[in-house]
Amino acid sequence: MAGAPAIVDANRALQDRARAREDAAVRRPIVRFRGVKKAFGAMTVLEGIDLDLYPGEKVVVIGPSGSGKTTLARMLMTLETPSGGEIEVDGEPLFTMVRRGRRVPADERHLARVRGKIGMVFQHFNLFPHMTVLRNVTEALIHVRRIPPEEARRRTMAMLERVGMAEHADKYPAQLSGGQKQRVAIARALVMEPKVMLFDEPTSALDPELVGEVLAVIKEIAAKGDMAMLLITHEMQFAREIADRIVFIDGGKIVEQGPPEEVLLRPKSERLKAFLARFRNGMGLR
Amino acid sequence: MGDEWRWDVAWAAARKIAAVVPVTIAATVLGFVVAAAAGLAWTIARRSRSALVRGAVEAAMEFVRRTPLLVQLLFLYVAFPRLSVFAIGVIGLGLHYGAYLSEVYRAGIEAVDRGQWEAARALNFSRQKTWTRIILPQAIPPIVPMMGNYLIVLFKETPLLFAINVTEMMAVAKQFGSETFRYLEAFTVVGVFFFLMSYPASLVVRWLEARFGRAG
Ligand SMILES: Nc1ncnc2c1ncn2[C@@H]1O[C@H](COP(=O)(O)OP(=O)(O)OP(=O)(O)O)[C@@H](O)[C@H]1O
Ligand SMILES: [Mg+2]
Numbered sequence: 001m002a003g004a005p006a007i008v009d010a011n012r013a014l015q016d017r018a019r020a021r022e023d024a025a026v027r028r029p030i031v032r033f034r035g036v037k038k039a040f041g042a043m044t045v046l047e048g049i050d051l052d053l054y055p056g057e058k059v060v061v062i063g064p065s066g067s068g069k070t071t072l073a074r075m076l077m078t079l080e081t082p083s084g085g086e087i088e089v090d091g092e093p094l095f096t097m098v099r100r101g102r103r104v105p106a107d108e109r110h111l112a113r114v115r116g117k118i119g120m121v122f123q124h125f126n127l128f129p130h131m132t133v134l135r136n137v138t139e140a141l142i143h144v145r146r147i148p149p150e151e152a153r154r155r156t157m158a159m160l161e162r163v164g165m166a167e168h169a170d171k172y173p174a175q176l177s178g179g180q181k182q183r184v185a186i187a188r189a190l191v192m193e194p195k196v197m198l199f200d201e202p203t204s205a206l207d208p209e210l211v212g213e214v215l216a217v218i219k220e221i222a223a224k225g226d227m228a229m230l231l232i233t234h235e236m237q238f239a240r241e242i243a244d245r246i247v248f249i250d251g252g253k254i255v256e257q258g259p260p261e262e263v264l265l266r267p268k269s270e271r272l273k274a275f276l277a278r279f280r281n282g283m284g285l286r
Numbered sequence: 287m288g289d290e291w292r293w294d295v296a297w298a299a300a301r302k303i304a305a306v307v308p309v310t311i312a313a314t315v316l317g318f319v320v321a322a323a324a325g326l327a328w329t330i331a332r333r334s335r336s337a338l339v340r341g342a343v344e345a346a347m348e349f350v351r352r353t354p355l356l357v358q359l360l361f362l363y364v365a366f367p368r369l370s371v372f373a374i375g376v377i378g379l380g381l382h383y384g385a386y387l388s389e390v391y392r393a394g395i396e397a398v399d400r401g402q403w404e405a406a407r408a409l410n411f412s413r414q415k416t417w418t419r420i421i422l423p424q425a426i427p428p429i430v431p432m433m434g435n436y437l438i439v440l441f442k443e444t445p446l447l448f449a450i451n452v453t454e455m456m457a458v459a460k461q462f463g464s465e466t467f468r469y470l471e472a473f474t475v476v477g478v479f480f481f482l483m484s485y486p487a488s489l490v491v492r493w494l495e496a497r498f499g500r501a502g
């Protein structure tokens with residue numbers, strides 16, 4: 001019989017192709033930085049960043065002060081506009097769009113639509129001081145996502161529970177410690193269900209004894225979510241525990257990247273070695 | 287006609303002038319509402335992304351602040367003969383003080399931390415909602431005392447409406463004087479009325495300052 005194996009083969013080929021498509025879909029980056037440049041006036045801060053972030057991936061960005069880590073995150077959040085290159089989110093350019101067959105700078109509607117997939121936690125929390133904890137979190141759900149108030153409240157309380165802030169729902173930010181504020185800020189970003197979360201030094205404005213509670217919350221989120229995370233931090237031990245990949249930026253470029261053990265324990269470049277040397281003491285890095 | 291103070295005349299003047307106190311108060315309140323709205327609109331327009339809009343608003347405000355209110359009132363009076371004189375008075379006061387209030391709003395808005403704008407953007411608030419729900423609720427409370435001060439200043443400028451034939455306190459006093467030849471009592475009464483209203487208002491402003499603190 002010559003026909004049957006042929007059909008089986010054809011079937012297998014079809015299945016293989018379907019699986020490959022699925023894999024490709026899974027493996028498609030949620031964020032791609034492609035040759036992204038940024039200059040402030042005459043000062044070039046980033047000179048060509050290529051970086052892919054995959055769904056669910058946790059990438060930690062490290063680098064010396066002034067190397068452009070914050071700028072990188074702020075561009076993805078559309079708080080800054082790149083001077084060159086392009087950022088793609090979910091397969092779609094962020095800062096340009098097609099209008100009448102031509103690629104033009106993105107308008108506010110396009111930015112808003114793509115931006116909805118990104119959330120950000122700031123170094124200085126940036127909570128809304130005139131709103132209670134509860135309203136800080138419900139506000140965008142109700143007025144941006146247009147979720148009915150009752151449902152928004154329910155989701156908010158669940159999220160506050162998760163970050164351990166439910167019993168403080170009726171307080172104002174001024175009544176909270178730094179660590180508590182940052183946990184509320186995390187809940188506020190998370191409740192919007194972004195596909196990518198940005199954390200820009202979420203613990204560096206905190207008193208040392210409050211760092212742990214915030215890092216614990218971030219770890220818990222990282223463990224459960226299929227959300228991609230881009231974290232900027234100087235907490236090397238934390239970076240090592242949470243990261244799938246660590247990216248070292250210096251002089252406006254990605255100098256080295258790879259799995260945490262590789263980057264932190266077997267740095268190749270002199271610049272990364274010098275950078276890590278400053279953290280070696282007391283950081284638990286062998 | 288004499289120079290001696292006469293209480294009976296003063297009482298008669300007071301009764302006549304009191305009848306138009308509501309006109310003065312209405313002009314003040316409505317003028318201030320227009321000023322508060324125009325000032326806010328200008329302040330927001332001054333932050334427009336279009337350089338043309340920014341330049342035009344800046345120029346208009348500069349013009350309004352560099353020319354006398356009296357001249358502006360007379361100009362509007364002549365330019366818009368179909369409007370009632372009261373409406374012209376309200377609009378004139380409103381635009382003039384709007385230009386000043388715009389500076390006050392600006393101070394309040396600039397005092398709001400930049401991180402608030404960034405958080406609003408990160409959470410994808412529209413431009414309008416960013417203003418109404420995030421920025422203005424923080425920018426306005428600290429400037430309430432300053433706005434109160436301008437309300438009192440505007441109130442004290444309402445006698446200028448007399449120049450465009452609005453029947454307010456000054457106009458009635460002048461008429462009373464020309465009929466009775468007793469200007470002293472009439473004008474004194476106007477002064478006393480202004481004081482009786484603006485002094486308590488200034489106490490309220492002082493209380494607001496203690497409550498909200500100062501800004502600008
Ligand atoms: N809005 C701006 N205007 C001008 N220069 C800027 C602006 N924002 C950042 N810079 C400059 O760009 C450079 C990179 O800044 P960035 O904040 O991205 O560094 P960073 O890696 O986050 O540093 P740190 O570890 O200190 O937070 C710095 O030299 C900074 O002064
Ligand atoms: Mg930074």
